[in-house]
Amino acid sequence: MLKSWAVPKGVPLMEGVKRLVIPTEDHPLEYAEFEGVIPEGCYGAGRVKIYDKGGLLIKKWEENKIEFELNGKKVRGTYVMIKTGVGWLLFKKRG
Numbered sequence: 001m002l003k004s005w006a007v008p009k010g011v012p013l014m015e016g017v018k019r020l021v022i023p024t025e026d027h028p029l030e031y032a033e034f035e036g037v038i039p040e041g042c043y044g045a046g047r048v049k050i051y052d053k054g055g056l057l058i059k060k061w062e063e064n065k066i067e068f069e070l071n072g073k074k075v076r077g078t079y080v081m082i083k084t085g086v087g088w089l090l091f092k093k094r095g
Helices: 029-033
Strands: 018-023 036-038 046-048 054-061 065-072 076-083 088-092
Antiparallel strands (some): 065 076, 076 088
C-alpha cells in the first residue's frame, strides 16, 4: 500500500515555507505509476499527474511527527510533517 497525502499547494522546495498536507485514502502500489483523469462523480475525480519520482527514507514516524528524506529528481532533502490542532503541516528541514 501507498500511504497517501494531498499537498494542495505543492511540496515546499525552500526552507521556511510551510504547507498544509491532508491525509487521503491509501492506494495500492499499482497507483504509483498512474497518470490520467479520474471521471467526475468518482472518488478522487480530476487529473492525476506524477510530479516526481525517487526514493524515500523514513527517519522518524511518531503519532504527531513524521521526518523523512526525499531523493527525487525535483524534490530532495529532509522534510518534517507536524500534526497541529487544524491538521498537518509540511516543511523542509534546515541543513
